[in-house]
Amino acid sequence: MSAPQLLAGPDPSRGSERRSEHVARLGPLPKGGHALIELLVRTGLTGRGGAGFPVGLKWRAVAAASHGSAVVIANGAEGEPHSRKDRLLMASRPHLILDGAMLAAASVHAKQVVLCIGEEHHAALRSMSGALAERSEHERRMVRIVAAPPRYVAGESSATVHLVDAGIATPTTTPPSPRDRGVGGAATLVQNVETLAHVAIIARTGMATDTVLITVAGGVRTPGVLEVNVGTPLGDAVQLAGGASEPVRAVLVGGYFGQWVEPSSAWSLPLDTQALRARGLSLGCGVIGLVPASRCAVCEVAGIMRYLASESSAQCGPCFFGLRALADACTRIAERGTDPGDLQRLQRWSAEVHGRGACKHPDGVVMFLQSAMKTFGDDFAHHPPHLRRSA
Amino acid sequence: MNNSLLWYTTRGAGAVSLVLLSAVVVLGILSVLRIQSTTWPRFLTAGLHRNLALMTLVFLTLHIVTAVVDPFTHLGWLAAVLPFSSYYRTFWLGLGTIAFELMLAIVLTSLVRGLIGQAAWRMVHWLTYAAWPFAVLHGIGTGSDAGSAWLFTLQALCVIAVVVAVGYRFLTGSHDPLADARSSFQDAVDRREPR
Numbered sequence: 001m002s003a004p005q006l007l008a009g010p011d012p013s014r015g016s017e018r019r020s021e022h023v024a025r026l027g028p029l030p031k032g033g034h035a036l037i038e039l040l041v042r043t044g045l046t047g048r049g050g051a052g053f054p055v056g057l058k059w060r061a062v063a064a065a066s067h068g069s070a071v072v073i074a075n076g077a078e079g080e081p082h083s084r085k086d087r088l089l090m091a092s093r094p095h096l097i098l099d100g101a102m103l104a105a106a107s108v109h110a111k112q113v114v115l116c117i118g119e120e121h122h123a124a125l126r127s128m129s130g131a132l133a134e135r136s137e138h139e140r141r142m143v144r145i146v147a148a149p150p151r152y153v154a155g156e157s158s159a160t161v162h163l164v165d166a167g168i169a170t171p172t173t174t175p176p177s178p179r180d181r182g183v184g185g186a187a188t189l190v191q192n193v194e195t196l197a198h199v200a201i202i203a204r205t206g207m208a209t210d211t212v213l214i215t216v217a218g219g220v221r222t223p224g225v226l227e228v229n230v231g232t233p234l235g236d237a238v239q240l241a242g243g244a245s246e247p248v249r250a251v252l253v254g255g256y257f258g259q260w261v262e263p264s265s266a267w268s269l270p271l272d273t274q275a276l277r278a279r280g281l282s283l284g285c286g287v288i289g290l291v292p293a294s295r296c297a298v299c300e301v302a303g304i305m306r307y308l309a310s311e312s313s314a315q316c317g318p319c320f321f322g323l324r325a326l327a328d329a330c331t332r333i334a335e336r337g338t339d340p341g342d343l344q345r346l347q348r349w350s351a352e353v354h355g356r357g358a359c360k361h362p363d364g365v366v367m368f369l370q371s372a373m374k375t376f377g378d379d380f381a382h383h384p385p386h387l388r389r390s391a
Numbered sequence: 392m393n394n395s396l397l398w399y400t401t402r403g404a405g406a407v408s409l410v411l412l413s414a415v416v417v418l419g420i421l422s423v424l425r426i427q428s429t430t431w432p433r434f435l436t437a438g439l440h441r442n443l444a445l446m447t448l449v450f451l452t453l454h455i456v457t458a459v460v461d462p463f464t465h466l467g468w469l470a471a472v473l474p475f476s477s478y479y480r481t482f483w484l485g486l487g488t489i490a491f492e493l494m495l496a497i498v499l500t501s502l503v504r505g506l507i508g509q510a511a512w513r514m515v516h517w518l519t520y521a522a523w524p525f526a527v528l529h530g531i532g533t534g535s536d537a538g539s540a541w542l543f544t545l546q547a548l549c550v551i552a553v554v555v556a557v558g559y560r561f562l563t564g565s566h567d568p569l570a571d572a573r574s575s576f577q578d579a580v581d582r583r584e585p586r
Binding site for chain 1 (some may be wrong): 427430433434505506572576579582583
């Protein structure tokens with residue numbers, strides 16, 4: 001691992017970095033604008049919230065639709081259950097995020113910046129509001145903090161817009177995309193807080209950053225957040241997290257909307273958005289989850305399916321009823337053993353649900369299930385009945 | 392083009408449309424009543440309801456186009472869009488025109504439900520209860536098959552199916568689990584300042 005870039009400086013566990021320390025370490029904030037957008041396009045920075053969309057292109061689109069009244073939402077809702085990287089960054093490097101948000105506002109001609117922070121991320125909320133108090137009066141007037149409810153869909157970009165606009169964190173139908181019509185109908189840039197922190201570095205150095213924040217979770221000795229070089233083999237990241245605590249059955253790459261990978265092919269995977277995409281995988285929000293061989297894979301999947309079904313905002317029938325039916329079928333297999341009819345239904349209903357929600361929640365869940373059934377095909381096909389739920 | 396072929400198509404497509412439309416209405420009611428089982432969850436009913444509705448529109452289009460282009464009938468395109476403008480069975484054919492236009496409105500608003508919102512969509516969807524009887528009456532009063540035993544049987548079966556479904560809905564009320572789940576989720580993520 002080479003030098004950290006976002007988490008360089010004082011130990012992140014010591015908490016919020018003061019503004020004086022931040023400026024002494026990195027220098028003053030450069031100017032945002034058209035040149036910065038073009039620099040971001042050239043560096044190829046991609047979003048770190050999950051979708052991995054090219055940042056420069058998004059800023060260009062919002063700047064074009066802005067008419068001088070765009071809104072920037074710095075997204076620190078972090079509703080992904082095992083992800084910790086956004087709250088760690090907010091709790092330790094608030095000024096990096098504020099710098100990035102101010103650069104975004106200047107570049108897309110925004111008058112308002114909203115910091116959307118998960119309401120249970122207490123240290124992050126304290127750190128960000130403390131940091132905001134240290135900024136100029138102009139910035140303090142521009143920026144406000146909105147606490148997001150701790151639900152899976154609350155961090156989806158249209159849901160953050162709906163939260164800021166109407167106070168209700170449910171996704172809305174797209175199009176229109178927030179970048180065309182977001183907060184109050186204005187063009188809105190929704191950008192993950194880690195992404196904004198990268199921008200704050202790139203604007204200062206004029207060069208691409210080459211690190212990524214990941215959260216290593218599950219069967220490792222020291223689970224937590226790491227800043228690793230882009231392209232680091234997944235196995236090296238696991239070693240940095242103390243190594244696997246027991247034999248590994250499978251690795252979930254990219255969080256719940258990511259993909260399951262067998263350990264044999266997982267360790268050599270490069271942690272790099274483009275390289276993973278070329279393999280049909282995704283870095284997503286950077287969660288690397290290890291499932292130990294001692295756990296029943298089908299029961300783990302059934303438990304996650306029940307959680308994801310319960311996180312449907314119940315606005316679309318196919319999502320609410322379809323995901324519940326899929327989770328129920330998985331649970332039946334987990335509890336009563338494999339039934340060929342249920343296996344068939346999982347396949348057929350997956351196809352029925354996909355693409356039928358206003359947001360991408362049902363699609364993400366179906367892809368998670370498809371990946372699980374591919375990786376744990378044998379487990380699903382020959383699952384014995386369990387006396388009680390283990391997940 | 393063989394004129395009698397066009398006329399047979401008009402009549403056949405009309406009968407098929409009635410059966411499909413009745414099935415769509417029954418499925419819609421089953422969906423509202425959350426009729427479902429382990430092997431047939433409710434979202435499949437909704438999917439079938441949607442697909443059959445689109446298919447109904449296809450057969451209706453066939454029904455109308457073949458009737459209008461049939462040189463023997465001389466109906467003209469105006470009769471297909473303006474109710475009660477046809478020289479031929481003015482009243483009964485007009486009912487069909489109204490039914491078609493209502494169905495078109497119902498399908499189009501369903502396709503853009505995300506844009507117009509749930510409330511507006513729901514209002515228009517209630518028009519089903521006008522479109523379906525108009526369609527049935529149109530079939531009873533129009534065409535070469537009106538009063539024939541086979542068509543009467545078909546119409547009777549459709550009416551019985553829909554009346555039973557509507558009656559059942561009326562008796563059991565329309566408790567909507569989706570609406571319940573939606574409002575409880577919204578309460579959970581509602582961060583508006585209390586007024």
